[in-house]
Amino acid sequence: MDFQSKNYPDTPGVYLMKDAGGRIIYVGKAISLRKRLSSYFRASADHGPKTRALVAKIAHIDFLLVSTEKEALLLEESLIKQHRPRYNIVLRDDKRSLLFRLDKASDFPRLTMTRNVVRDGSVYFGPFASASAARATQKLVGLIFRLRKCSDKMFKNRVRPCLYYQLGQCLAPCVLPVDRAQYHDLVSQVEQFLSGRSRSLVRELGRQMDVAAHDLRYEQAALLRDQIKAIEATLETQASVLRDSLDRDVVSVAQLAEEGLGVGVLFVRGGKLLEQKTYHWPGLGVAEAGDALESFLAQFYGSQRYIPGRVVLSHPPETESLAEVLAERRGGPCRLGPPRGPDERRLMDMAANLARTAHRKDGAQDVSTVLEQALNLPGPPLRVECVDISHLGGSGVRAGLVVFENGQERKEDYRAYSLPAAEGTGDDYAALAQWAERRAGSGPPWPDLLLIDGGRGQLAAVVAALGQALPDMPIECASIAKGPSRRAGELEDRVFRPGRRNPVALKSGSPALLFLQRVRDAAHRFVIGRGRAATRKRSLTGELVSLPGVGPKTVRLLFDHFGSIAAIKAADAQALAQAPGLGAKRAEKLRQALDALAAGGAES
Incomplete structure (x- = not known):
């Protein structure tokens, strides 16, 4: 790319780097777009191998102007989640x-x-x-x-x-008839126990036990004694790492001996070390740690994640806007900063040692690398999607899509597609082509590899449909077909790629083939399960609609109120009457009809 700094404004904004195919490969933010973008193309810049590879693929740069650094941070996070660019720090797994x-x-x-x-x-x-x-x-x-x-x-x-x-x-x-005040005292005790104030709880329970014994309430005193013993036994297995009881996370970035940066996160609650996590950022150098850490934290502490009041960092964030964003998401102040005092410095050393082990646990990157080489892909397939078609004698046609990122399932991204246009045809090729059009219409994030459960014919149908729907967005595809025995999981499964008549040469039991089989089997289980669930729902719903005085609208109201057929059948007339718009008389008639239906089923 012929970069000219004068073409970019000296104002805050977000930039989107694109490759020759128009795909967004990196999203970043800057206080000054001109200065930040110039730093990428400066010959003397000390970039890591990942950034150097990024710069080599940049064909075009778009930018969006914002008013403040905080707006830039929020927009950057939103665009990263939407497009999942290859060269960004993305919490894919x-x-x-x-x-x-x-x-x-x-x-x-x-x-x-x-x-x-x-x-x-x-x-x-x-x-x-x-x-x-x-x-x-x-x-x-x-x-x-x-x-x-x-x-x-x-x-x-x-x-x-x-x-x-x-x-x-x-x-x-x-x-x-449980006294609410007594119950809420119990709730307060649970809060004390889980927030690390167990010793003060033991002292309070001991005082209550003495009072109960003095008042001759020996049964209550015995219950309190048992509680105290159980809590004390738990305390013996817990080790404090801080002398205060504040909640805090400790995050350290460390240079790995082999490649990239490692991140170690310690979760300290009530002065006790509760859990720890590691992440691996391949290809980055220590000079890029601060920027990468800020991008990571903005994604890591999403609106639905617990955010402590203090986050201890090994590298300070580039701007103060991150603390403002986290405080808004937390609903209270969130202080970011370096370790203070000997205890926090000791925890930071622990987090740094943990970060240096991150690459040892990152087997997912190895799978992506193996797939890239085995299938001759242009890059490591970090996001893999797999589609499978299911139907019963040509009816109930649906497609199931499963998603794996960095070798791990992303069940929240699983999707089931009903394909009414394919009903009654029994044509898997046509069903896959219709699904491919639907997938193209749903937009990014796009897969680095799309796997189809089938042979060359199914693969060709999807490739042709995607080529028409996305002519400027080539998607790498492959298919996996069962071996001669037609049993899933057989090691002779064959993998096909577009433009090849013969299967790809993958050894039986190789990591690449085993991973593709795992993905294919997950798609098969998912689509079969969704098909069975839909069949059961149609059957049970039809059973309800057949009752006198019950139509589709009433069935919808009952489902919304009770949540399941089993709950509807188990509810008495009084509970049924609580459903919106049903009323006592209709509820009584419905209960009688359900009883008659159950009796008829038992006789048959």
């Missing part, structure tokens, strides 16, 4: 850690696990990178504190105490 949520707005709150933070007054604790560790902690809390376990919908419809009440692990506020 990031999965939000598990959190505990305590719904303080409920009369009788319960403790649940979630990955999303909603600013609704609830209190959150965590994170837990390991689901097994989170479940173990939730089980422990359930044993020590007798909070309710059932969902809100079940809580409203329950008529008798559940098994947890019989086991002494729930007060059964769903059906028993």
